[in-house]
Amino acid sequence: MSEAPAIDATPQNLLVRFRVWLAWGIAIAALLYVGGSLYAGLEEVGSALGGFDWSLYVPVLALTVLNYGLRFWKWHYLVGRLGVRLPVKENLVIFASGLAMVISPGKAGELLKPWLVRARAGVPMAHTIPALVTERLTDGIACLALAAVSVSTYAGDRAVYVFVPIALVAAGLAVLSHKGLSLAILGVVRRLPVFSRIGDKLEEMYLAMRTCVAPVPLLLTVLASLVAWGGECVGYWLVFRGFGIDASLDVSTFLYAFATVAGGAMPGGLGVADGALVGGAMELVPGVTEATAVASALLIRVATLWFGVVIGALALLRAAALLEPRPGPQAEG
Numbered sequence: 001m002s003e004a005p006a007i008d009a010t011p012q013n014l015l016v017r018f019r020v021w022l023a024w025g026i027a028i029a030a031l032l033y034v035g036g037s038l039y040a041g042l043e044e045v046g047s048a049l050g051g052f053d054w055s056l057y058v059p060v061l062a063l064t065v066l067n068y069g070l071r072f073w074k075w076h077y078l079v080g081r082l083g084v085r086l087p088v089k090e091n092l093v094i095f096a097s098g099l100a101m102v103i104s105p106g107k108a109g110e111l112l113k114p115w116l117v118r119a120r121a122g123v124p125m126a127h128t129i130p131a132l133v134t135e136r137l138t139d140g141i142a143c144l145a146l147a148a149v150s151v152s153t154y155a156g157d158r159a160v161y162v163f164v165p166i167a168l169v170a171a172g173l174a175v176l177s178h179k180g181l182s183l184a185i186l187g188v189v190r191r192l193p194v195f196s197r198i199g200d201k202l203e204e205m206y207l208a209m210r211t212c213v214a215p216v217p218l219l220l221t222v223l224a225s226l227v228a229w230g231g232e233c234v235g236y237w238l239v240f241r242g243f244g245i246d247a248s249l250d251v252s253t254f255l256y257a258f259a260t261v262a263g264g265a266m267p268g269g270l271g272v273a274d275g276a277l278v279g280g281a282m283e284l285v286p287g288v289t290e291a292t293a294v295a296s297a298l299l300i301r302v303a304t305l306w307f308g309v310v311i312g313a314l315a316l317l318r319a320a321a322l323l324e325p326r327p328g329p330q331a332e333g
Helices: 011-040 043-048 054-081 089-102 105-121 126-155 160-177 177-187 196-212 214-243 249-262 273-285 292-321
Strands: none
Touching: 011 043, 043 292, 054 089, 054 126, 054 196, 054 214, 054 292, 089 105, 089 196, 105 126, 126 160, 126 196, 126 214, 126 249, 160 177, 160 249, 177 196, 196 214, 214 249, 214 292, 249 273, 273 292
16 A cells, blocks of 8 residues: 555645745744834834844854754754665755744644655655654754753753653653563554554654664764754854843853743744743843843844745745656657
8 A cells, every 4th residue: 555645745735835834924923023022112122133233143144054054964864874865965955945844833844854755765754754753852852951951050940841851752762762662552552543554654663763763873963953052052142242241151052942942842933932032031131121132032033943944945946846747758759
């Protein structure tokens, strides 16, 4: 039996869906920042942005590019671990297309990457979805680790929001590492009516997941994630510097990592991550006004979220072109 498409997608449908998600994302983001600016004072936020040292925004964007570059390396490495060989340029287009999908509901649109791999290489999605899961899992581990370093210093009363997820991730990895236990759990799951038809695919996904989270690839991808997300934390610190605020790198790292973890369940972290950045900056960074906190959150989110969405939108156009039917050889007259 052939694998049913997990995404109802043609090149045209992908573009239409992305435009809808992008429109909603921009609308929600605009409402959030307009609301925040009105609360802090539009004139004050505008004045803060006017006084920003824009020369520092270049390294902020460069650090975001570093983040994307390391995350692409992870994706390419993990797909290769699963035995899928794609040209680097082609896989880069596939990875970059996924950046546009971070604003999709529940980030489900990121399944676009395994879908494109299937379309280009003929590999079942059940075999490559674990690469996507591992890529995002190691991002989460890195952000949790960065936040955990200083959570007891800056937000001891909220440490549970960091250490409980860490414990759950550790427990999940422990179960994955025990093949017998995992297969026994899958054996129970596949007896359930809702999962009985996809039991074989669940087992395929589990075995591929074990390949992705084996000790060496897990260590390498977590280290890459720590550098990638640490770079964006440095970017947030540079944003504060651009406003003339002498925030420490330690507090900037905690604020950005904690906000990223807090907003993880939302498309692009919209609302939650932004609010955590604004509230955290006002609480923990001396000399930060409401207007500067809103302006700082706006600038770092443009650099780390919307910059990627723009890159992803351009890549999605290229990905759609790659999937267009190719003309066959013309018959000789």
